Amino acid sequence: MGETILVAEDIFQDYGCLHALNGINLRVKEGEFIAIIGPNGAGKSTLLKMFASLLSPTKGTLQIFGTKDHDREDVRDRMGMLSHETFLYDNLTARENLLFFGKLYGMEPVALAQRCDYLIRKIGLWKRAEDPVKNFSRGMKQRLSFARAIIHDPSLLLLDEPYTGLDMNAALLMENLLLEKSVMTKIMVTHDMDKAFHMCSRLLIMEAGNIVHDVGGNDPNARKFAEAICFSDGGQFKC
Numbered sequence: 001m002g003e004t005i006l007v008a009e010d011i012f013q014d015y016g017c018l019h020a021l022n023g024i025n026l027r028v029k030e031g032e033f034i035a036i037i038g039p040n041g042a043g044k045s046t047l048l049k050m051f052a053s054l055l056s057p058t059k060g061t062l063q064i065f066g067t068k069d070h071d072r073e074d075v076r077d078r079m080g081m082l083s084h085e086t087f088l089y090d091n092l093t094a095r096e097n098l099l100f101f102g103k104l105y106g107m108e109p110v111a112l113a114q115r116c117d118y119l120i121r122k123i124g125l126w127k128r129a130e131d132p133v134k135n136f137s138r139g140m141k142q143r144l145s146f147a148r149a150i151i152h153d154p155s156l157l158l159l160d161e162p163y164t165g166l167d168m169n170a171a172l173l174m175e176n177l178l179l180e181k182s183v184m185t186k187i188m189v190t191h192d193m194d195k196a197f198h199m200c201s202r203l204l205i206m207e208a209g210n211i212v213h214d215v216g217g218n219d220p221n222a223r224k225f226a227e228a229i230c231f232s233d234g235g236q237f238k239c
């Protein structure tokens with residue numbers, strides 16, 4: 001495993017009186033594939049949004065790629081995010097969307113065109129590449145969002161429930177792409193425990209704003225810990 005690329009120290013995120021994150025400490029190394037699991041409301045998406053710099057911690061420090069200044073273009077250019085929002089443009093075709101985002105990341109035109117072709121094929125949208133996204137089904141949009149998130153070959157990929165809306169074939173295509181490149185660091189929020197155990201080298205199990213277990217995917221106790229937390233209502237808490 002490579003160098004440490006993400007360090008979270010005593011991170012809190014408050015929404016009014018509610019502590020969505022309650023003192024998170026974490027170090028992530030280059031090349032890790034981490035699953036964040038836990039019941040509804042445990043704070044998984046909040047933590048991921050923080051890593052994506054969509055939220056600033058109420059308290060604590062977060063260092064990514066050696067800096068606390070996550071708004072820096074060079075830091076953002078090394079990250080990709082697949083979230084509940086597609087960020088796609090409905091009036092653009094699948095290909096135009098990928099070209100648009102690739103250009104935003106400063107990709108060189110020939111390399112970008114090749115990468116578009118490669119990803120469109122890989123996600124199984126080759127026949128629909130020239131169709132506007134407004135005509136796509138939910139699962140097709142999800143496939144394209146995934147390609148959008150990795151168009152620039154990010155060093156750190158953040159995935160929030162990436163399998164939502166995907167059929168079995170698309171899920172397999174995405175899984176192959178995720179497992180294809182081991183140097184990309186991946187952090188995936190998921191409720192799919194089978195996928196988490198099958199794909200990830202490390203599991204963070206969250207409950208009520210805390211990481212209550214940080215275990216290797218092969219740890220014989222990991223499944224027991226995960227099921228105990230996820231089958232409880234430990235995510236729900238009030239002020």
Ligand SMILES: Nc1ncnc2c1ncn2[C@@H]1O[C@H](COP(=O)(O)OP(=O)(O)OP(=O)(O)O)[C@@H](O)[C@H]1O
Pocket residue numbers: 015018020038039040041042043044045046047235237
């Ligand atoms: N914008 C917001 N304003 C107020 N409270 C919020 C906001 N976003 C999240 N919360 C609260 O923070 C807590 C953590 O929410 P979060 O979305 O991170 O949970 P989660 O673990 O991702 O849940 P799920 O599995 O349901 O997606 C919840 O109690 C939620 O109600």
